[in-house]
Amino acid sequence: MTRITESESAYDRHRLGQWLTGEARAEGVGRRDMVRLLAAAGIVSAVPVALSAPTAGAASAGSAARPVRAAGAGIVKPLPPELFTLHGTNAETRFEALAGTGLTTPVSHFFVRNHTTTPRIDAASWKLRIWGDGLTGGARQFTLAELRSLPPVTRTAFVECAGNARNYFKTQQNQPVAGTPWGTGAIGAAHWRGARLSDVLRRAGLSTRAVDVMPRGLDDEYVTSNGTNYGRVRRPMPISKALDDVLLAYEMNGAPLPPDHGFPVRLLAPSWVGISSIKWLGDIEVSTVPLYSPWNTDFYRLYGDAYPSEGSAPLTRQTLKSAFELPWNARLSAHTRHRLTGRAWSADGAVTRVEVSTDGGASWRRARLHDTGRRGSWTRWSIPWTPRKPGPAELLSRATDSTGRTQPETTVPNTQGYLFDAVLRHAVTVEA
Ligand SMILES: Nc1nc2c(c(=O)[nH]1)N[C@H]1C(S)=C(S)[C@@H](COP(=O)(O)O)O[C@H]1N2
Numbered sequence: 001m002t003r004i005t006e007s008e009s010a011y012d013r014h015r016l017g018q019w020l021t022g023e024a025r026a027e028g029v030g031r032r033d034m035v036r037l038l039a040a041a042g043i044v045s046a047v048p049v050a051l052s053a054p055t056a057g058a059a060s061a062g063s064a065a066r067p068v069r070a071a072g073a074g075i076v077k078p079l080p081p082e083l084f085t086l087h088g089t090n091a092e093t094r095f096e097a098l099a100g101t102g103l104t105t106p107v108s109h110f111f112v113r114n115h116t117t118t119p120r121i122d123a124a125s126w127k128l129r130i131w132g133d134g135l136t137g138g139a140r141q142f143t144l145a146e147l148r149s150l151p152p153v154t155r156t157a158f159v160e161c162a163g164n165a166r167n168y169f170k171t172q173q174n175q176p177v178a179g180t181p182w183g184t185g186a187i188g189a190a191h192w193r194g195a196r197l198s199d200v201l202r203r204a205g206l207s208t209r210a211v212d213v214m215p216r217g218l219d220d221e222y223v224t225s226n227g228t229n230y231g232r233v234r235r236p237m238p239i240s241k242a243l244d245d246v247l248l249a250y251e252m253n254g255a256p257l258p259p260d261h262g263f264p265v266r267l268l269a270p271s272w273v274g275i276s277s278i279k280w281l282g283d284i285e286v287s288t289v290p291l292y293s294p295w296n297t298d299f300y301r302l303y304g305d306a307y308p309s310e311g312s313a314p315l316t317r318q319t320l321k322s323a324f325e326l327p328w329n330a331r332l333s334a335h336t337r338h339r340l341t342g343r344a345w346s347a348d349g350a351v352t353r354v355e356v357s358t359d360g361g362a363s364w365r366r367a368r369l370h371d372t373g374r375r376g377s378w379t380r381w382s383i384p385w386t387p388r389k390p391g392p393a394e395l396l397s398r399a400t401d402s403t404g405r406t407q408p409e410t411t412v413p414n415t416q417g418y419l420f421d422a423v424l425r426h427a428v429t430v431e432a
């Protein structure tokens with residue numbers, strides 16, 4: 001069910017083993033967490049009392065708890081209630097507000113997921129520092145002008161939070177999960193323009209021995225409400241992905257990146273969980289030993305009954321979803337022909353089919369697709385519906401992608417509520 005490939009799991013075991021022998025670094029990850037991962041992976045037989053593994057710079061506890069702020073307070077752009085639902089430091093796009101927007105999501109409508117607050121960065125003095133033992137000639141800095149002078153690439157891709165649609169674990173499956181209770185609006189698609197990360201790494205002098213890169217943001221350190229300081233937002237990425245299709249994006253939909261979406265430069269890791277696309281990029285460590293951060297150990301793995309106790313391998317690709325561009329509990333008049341619209345998207349392949357049920361799943365009809373599907377982008381669809389019977393109804397949509405995968409009826413639960421992919425049962429009311 002987790003679509004983590006064999007090689008990614010094998011790589012994860014390999015890097016755990018390297019941590020044990022002092023060949024991998026895990027600054028900012030509690031040593032106990034590393035030992036737990038090792039024990040559970042069967043790499044060490046039990047949690048040892050005195051393990052001669054390197055001491056990870058344990059997350060420092062005890063910093064002052066975050067002051068309570070109004071929801072959305074750290075976000076710069078306007079967050080009108082008809083476009084956004086606020087969850088703490090984050091703003092979710094109302095999915096119905098996407099109706100009428102095109103293949104790309106205007107910045108005015110694009111969701112914001114901030115661990116802290118949007119920093120204000122001066123592009124003129126900004127520099128990206130590339131450093132680490134995975135470079136052949138020492139650290140290198142790039143100004144924005146230097147990045148812009150590299151061959152530019154434009155890509156249409158969605159950024160979607162790993163926890164998008166998390167709230168449906170609770171409302172549809174009666175499973176409590178931890179984390180921001182997103183509906184389906186923790187996603188947006190844009191044209192991203194920037195330099196290839198591979199070009200920048202090669203110019204910086206990439207060693208053939210490099211295995212991981214770790215991009216890090218310039219936003220504040222992430223301190224939880226109970227005072228644990230996880231440091232700056234950062235997450236390692238295998239060099240294979242870094243050299244494949246990752247951009248250092250400086251433009252979104254044809255304009256400089258807006259402050260909330262990573263100005264002046266963010267990473268864009270197509271098809272991967274949103275956390276991979278680090279905003280407000282400050283530095284990238286290039287390492288010949290595997291790297292860990294809390295964002296690939298405690299966070300962004302699947303934990304729960306169906307998973308090994310050390311969790312799945314770190315999440316990489318997003319999953320498959322579809323949704324109606326309708327408010328929850330929308331009121332639709334009976335005996336009127338309505339044009340129902342929605343979107344479907346997959347990280348694995350093009351969306352090839354969307355089926356819709358207006359009778360709670362008893363019968364299905366094929367929706368019309370309005371875009372040529374592409375992996376890592378979305379496809380708009382529509383279907384007419386003339387409801388007859390007044391009263392509550394459930395609308396379902398079910399997408400299939402070019403790998404042959406179809407949305408399941410339920411998602412195998414995981415404690416942090418990631419990668420929900422089940423068919424949504426969208427409640428509406430038909431009015432006489
Ligand atoms: N520096 C930094 N990068 C970050 C984050 C963050 O809080 N700080 N949030 C991540 C997460 S969890 C997601 S889902 C995406 C959200 O991108 P957006 O806010 O542009 O929609 O950014 C990622 N990059």
Ligand SMILES: [Mo]
Pocket residue numbers: 113160161162163274275
């Ligand atoms: Mo996210």
